[in-house]
Amino acid sequence: MLRRFIYLIFLLPVACIDPFEVGLETGEQLLTVEAVFTSQPGRQTVRLTRSDTYGSVFEGLIRPVRSATVVVRDDLGNVVFLEEDQEDRGTYVTTTDFATVPGRSYTLQIQTIEGKVYSSFPEKVQAVPEISNLSVQTTTVPVEGEINPRSGVQLVVDIQDPAGENNFYFWKNGPAVYVLETRPDLFTPRPSDTNPSREPQPKPCCFTCYRNEQIDNSGIFIANDDNFNGLSTKIVAGFVEDDGLRFVNTYRVDLRQISISQDAYRFLRLVKQQTEISGSVFDPPPANIRGNLVNLEDPEEVVLGYFIAGAETVRRIYIDKNDLTFQQPKSIIPDDCRLVEGAQEDAPADWNP
Template sequence: MLRKYYYVILLFLLAACIEPYSAEIEEGAQLLTVDGFISSAPGPHSIKLTRSDTYGSVFEGLIRPVSNATVIVRDDLGKVTFLSEDAEDRGVYYTPANFSAEIGRAYTLQIQLVDGKVYTSFPERVESGPELKNISVDVLKIAVEGEINERSGVQLIAEIDDPSDQNNFYYYRTGESTYVLKTRPDLFTPRPSETNPSRDPQPKDCCITCFRTELLGNQGIYLAQDDNFNGLSTKIPAGFIEDDGNRFVETYRTVLSQLSISQDAYRFLRLVKQQVEISGSVFDPPPANIRGNMISLDNPEEVVLGYFLAAGETRKTVYIDGNQLDFRQPVTIIPDDCRVIEGSQLNPPADWNP
């Protein structure tokens, strides 16, 4: 009995000795991020400035635009071009519409923030590159672990004649895309309400077919260097468009850009690609900030994320006939008027020419 009381008293004494520990976690820096490029293609070209938030902030994980900055592009002959900020999309700065980079010229991006801090890039030379001869397509299936149905989409294949007199580095991007969207307004059923508590269908008399425009962004980073095909005709994987059950019901159109970039830009993008494609295994390298070509003139030790690209660019438009693909996802039924879908319109774009 005495032993039981002894253990109880000892437990209270141990509990009384415990003091709460307050961990002091150093706040992370608000890192400036530069995202954008200029090219030899017609403008306008855009540069996006954002800043990450500090650890522990209520806005942690959000990206904040950097507004009211002075942004200029200067070439190696001293010519200066000012960029203007978008009135609605804050933090995005555009060159004039008539601006295009010149092959062989080197360009520097300079940024001055409202607090007076100044940032600059190292000079980027605009490289020449071959024309896009053709764009072919292949259906690509992707197995999903734990899922019965496979993901799928269209792989874009760029066909070029690589020049033999230079070492080339390529970066591929997809631009604005438009496709024929099919919906089922005859299946429209409004949400339950006092006037329609039973969710009875209320078919609409229009519209089944629209043309929807979207900006997918890059679904992956597509790079190539000509070490293995210098001076040869070759085909290069250049993009991927996922099949969501709507995009390839009929015709899909996209624009593929081929950017001829510097070796330093290629190295940066290759490191980004490697980090993006980390599989999550124990053998993966730990993620880290990848230093680009931007520096702070006030504090050279400050980390600035992103890379200012200047590149020679060629573009080619490709139309993809969904009926000619050897595999498509089941059609996703949209029970509504196609005009209510964001980015849709009844008439095709003026330059629509499958």
């Protein structure tokens, strides 16, 4: 028995396992186009990237498409060339005064550095009604395992829908500014040779600043007028999350209301359905949602994204902290508010709560 045990001891070190190499095929690089052109004069942008079919959770698989030729044409033959932003490669911009015109149709054309040519289908710009009123309502969402729910304000629009025509709406949050309150009197530097015990070193300034931000929509807000054609209606058109800083004092945001085509509405509705999948067994399988762009030489190539051309109206609202029925605990920034990204000491020239 002892002899067998000794043999096993000698055999174990020489045993080996052949490594198993896993070979994963590289996903197809898909062209993705993000572009929303409106009648609001300003720099309109086209964002071009290539993303892998495995998804953006894999680092490095989304790459900007550089040095492309990007052109917008209307139905009257007018041509506008977009220039690539050298500081944000893959983003192409128009002149500062470009604006769409209701009644006109626009087509986006792209030629990549490899010589591939893509074109959108024409998008006709429909007129957009004004926002009669913009109000807010507080909303909360329970979070499993957390005492405090997520919360924020929903932006609610009142619109008078035009009668006798089909209208499709798309809302986006515009630029925002809010009063930022910090606590420089609580400033404590990191440990150093001169301050090993991390004793507080209060700063005399500044407690209050005005912070600019551009927050992305936390969802897709769209509507069609099938149920309110020609009527006045209220619609939830946006959301701003309470992060413990935004609604401590006063918050200002511009809401953009954009008219879109029926095809653009269908595309955004499908994207909305995919992004709101709950993860249950009853959810439809995720799929690549094709937009309105095609490769002129290879129509079977999948191109992601959509070129939207519409008319736009903007409504501004100031939200006071007392307008909320629920607020998150105040977040503490123990430093000079001027050191916070996007903050400045002076109020904007057009600040008028």
